[in-house]
Amino acid sequence: MTDPTNDQGALGTRQAPPSFDPASGGRRRGDDLLTLSLMLFYLLATLLLALMAVVSTELQEKFGLSASQIGLLTSVFMLVYGAMGIPAGSAAARWGGRVLAVSCALIVAGSLVFGLSSSYAGFFVGRILQGLGGGMVLPVSSPVIARFLAPDRRTRGWGIFASGKGLGALAALLLMPGVAMLGGFRAVFFATAGLTVVIGVIALAQKPVRELPADCSETASLSAQGRMLGAVLTNYRVWLLGLLNASSIAIGTAVLVWTPDFLQTEYGSGVGVAAYLTAGLAVAQLVGAPCGAAGAVRLGRMVVITGSMFAMSAVAVLVPVVPGRILVFVMVALVGFFSFAYFSPRFAMIPEVVARPEHVGPATGLINLLGYGISMLAPWLFGLALDKGLGYLVAYALAAAFGLVGAFGSFFLKVGNRPAKATLVEPPAGVGE
Numbered sequence: 324m325t326d327p328t329n330d331q332g333a334l335g336t337r338q339a340p341p342s343f344d345p346a347s348g349g350r351r352r353g354d355d356l357l358t359l360s361l362m363l364f365y366l367l368a369t370l371l372l373a374l375m376a377v378v379s380t381e382l383q384e385k386f387g388l389s390a391s392q393i394g395l396l397t398s399v400f401m402l403v404y405g406a407m408g409i410p411a412g413s414a415a416a417r418w419g420g421r422v423l424a425v426s427c428a429l430i431v432a433g434s435l436v437f438g439l440s441s442s443y444a445g446f447f448v449g450r451i452l453q454g455l456g457g458g459m460v461l462p463v464s465s466p467v468i469a470r471f472l473a474p475d476r477r478t479r480g481w482g483i484f485a486s487g488k489g490l491g492a493l494a495a496l497l498l499m500p501g502v503a504m505l506g507g508f509r510a511v512f513f514a515t516a517g518l519t520v521v522i523g524v525i526a527l528a529q530k531p532v533r534e535l536p537a538d539c540s541e542t543a544s545l546s547a548q549g550r551m552l553g554a555v556l557t558n559y560r561v562w563l564l565g566l567l568n569a570s571s572i573a574i575g576t577a578v579l580v581w582t583p584d585f586l587q588t589e590y591g592s593g594v595g596v597a598a599y600l601t602a603g604l605a606v607a608q609l610v611g612a613p614c615g616a617a618g619a620v621r622l623g624r625m626v627v628i629t630g631s632m633f634a635m636s637a638v639a640v641l642v643p644v645v646p647g648r649i650l651v652f653v654m655v656a657l658v659g660f661f662s663f664a665y666f667s668p669r670f671a672m673i674p675e676v677v678a679r680p681e682h683v684g685p686a687t688g689l690i691n692l693l694g695y696g697i698s699m700l701a702p703w704l705f706g707l708a709l710d711k712g713l714g715y716l717v718a719y720a721l722a723a724a725f726g727l728v729g730a731f732g733s734f735f736l737k738v739g740n741r742p743a744k745a746t747l748v749e750p751p752a753g754v755g756e
Contacts, residue, residue, distance in 0.1 A: 353529075354472050358480040360526040361464040362487040364423060367522050368457035369491025370499075371430065372400060374515065376601070377499045378508035388443060396446060400454040405695030407458030408688030409552070415463040415684035416551060419470075420532030422463045427523035429456030431516045438512030449512070458691070465687035469674040471531040477674070478624065481667030482616025488663065489609025496602050536681065555685045560676040563736045564686075565693030567669050570632055570729030571662040573698035574639050577705045577722035578658050579604055582642060582651065585715050590648050600655055607659030615664030624668035629733045635661035636726035643715040672736075701725055 379393045414422045433452025440446055464484065472480045503511050526532050555561055582600055586592035619627045638657040645654055670687070677686050701722050708718040 354476055354480060355483065357471060357529050357531055358468065358483040360529050360532070361460075361467065362484045362490075363522045364426070364460045364464065364526055365484055365487030366491040366494065367430065367487075367519060368404075368460045369488050370495045370515070370518075371453050371457045372397070372404075373492050373495035373601070374499065374511065377495060377503055378511055381503065381508050382446070386441070386443070392443060396450045399447065400450045400457070401695055401699075403451055403454035404458035405692045407455050408462045408691035409685055410688070411459035412462035412466070412684030412686065412688030413552065414459075415466050416536065416681040419534055419536050420463060420467045420526075420529075421535070422459060423526055423532060424523065426456045426459040426463065427519055429453070429459075430519045432456075434512045434516035434519065438509045438516070461691050462684050462688035465670060465673060466536070466680070466683040467531060469683045470536065470680065474674070477671040478616050478619045478667050481671045482613045484670075485612035485616075485663055485666040486609055488666075489605045489607075489612070492601060492605035493609070496605070551679075551682060552685055554678060555682050555689055558677060558682075558686070560736060561673075561686045561689055562693065563732050564669055564672065564676065565690040566697070566732045567628065567632070567665070567729045567736075568690050568694030569697035570726045571635070571665070572694045573701035573725035574635055574658060574722050575604070575662045576698055577701040577725075578639055578642065578655055578719075580702045581705050581718065581722075582655055585643060586648060586651065589643075589715070590651075592648065600652070603652055603656045604659035607656040608663040611660035611663035612666055614660075616667040618664065619668040619671075624672065625733065625736070627668050628665040628736075629730055631661045631665040632726045632730035632733065636723040636730065639723040639726065640716075640720055643719050676736075698725070 375393060375397050382388050382393065383390075411422060411426075414425075429452050433449045433454075433456060435449075436452060437446055437449025440449060468477060468480050468484070499511050499514070502514050506513075579600060583592070583596045586596050615627055615631065635658055638654045638661065642651055642654045642658075645651060670690075673686050673690070674680065674683055677683060704721045705718045708721055709715070
């Protein structure tokens with residue numbers, strides 16, 4: 324059994340993924356195309372989360388929905404999105420990227436149910452189905468990337484994948500409002516269903532996405548699934564990566580949700596500020612993802628991870644301190660930048676902190692679940708601080724504390740600082756031809 328604590332990583336000394344070309348230094352042909360196709364799925368998942376910002380006004384006016392009902396449609400999406408991680412990751416250990424076909428089906432079904440509904444119950448069911456489909460994207464994509472990208476190329480691959488976050492938010496803010504103006508909320512959700520079909524065809528056209536894991540028969544039984552899940556749940560380094568994930572989601576969500584309120588209270592800004600903040604945060608995330616990937620390759624992953632979390636916490640505290648709205652926007656953008664600067668290095672580590680390749684999917688699911696579960700406390704604690712009259716400085720400091728906890732937790736994450744190098748062997752006969 325390979326020691327997962329060494330710099331090579333749990334997968335570093337295993338047989339190279341099937342289509343490696345030893346003559347090219349282990350760089351798999353077409354790996355950028357693979358990660359780009361998976362990135363489109365992540366773009367879709369992010370777009371789904373942001374859709375309520377586009378259609379909420381129309382739903383309130385036409386159907387008399389309250390603000391809390393609109394908020395619940397997003398909350399239930401996030402709940403099932405996070406909860407779906409472990410089951411989807413376990414399914415990926417058995418069926419590989421083919422599970423994304425189920426993700427497509429759920430998203431299309433949810434979009435059609437929402438678009439055809441005229442009742443809150445229909446909207447609610449539609450969002451649940453969308454959340455279930457969107458929640459499968461990350462834990463299914465992760466083992467595909469781990470299997471088909473060389474260890475020293477995974478950080479780059481995750482940098483490409485992470486750009487889907489910013490692109491998805493920008494697509495929701497810049498493109499979907501035009502669709503809503505032309506055909507209302509129904510057109511928005513029908514367009515989403517069509518986009519899902521297109522992205523699904525592009526992704527599933529990639530052979531690595533369709534290919535079954537080599538050891539899939541070993542993970543088919545319930546006992547094997549139980550052992551696999553038990554190994555992941557008792558792996559403290561997976562929990563630490565979940566803490567790092569929660570830190571970025573917590574600070575990003577709290578800053579995004581509450582900064583418009585801060586600007587309205589302190590500067591008299593209009594309600595349109597929320598849209599500008601979201602767009603600025605999305606652009607910053609789009610820039611932060613590749614910059615973080617490049618920095619991790621040059622400086623080492625732990626340097627980028629720990630440094631980004633300290634920086635993210637520092638700029639979050641500065642939001643209520645800096646003078647003027649322009650500097651507030653700058654601080655918010657920096658929060659987005661640093662929150663995604665360490666996205667790719669932390670997810671690229673997953674194959675190196677687990678004992679077996681089939682654990683990558685469930686581990687990613689647990690990391691995603693912990694990220695959303697823990698981070699849900701941040702907006703609530705922020706509001707509680709304001710209700711208690713503690714002021715915005717204390718509230719932002721509470722949000723920043725999530726980043727500090729993650730930063731200190733990273734010191735206990737014992738993984739090689741730089742990406743593991745692949746040990747290349749001849750691929751099995753007939754594979755990759």
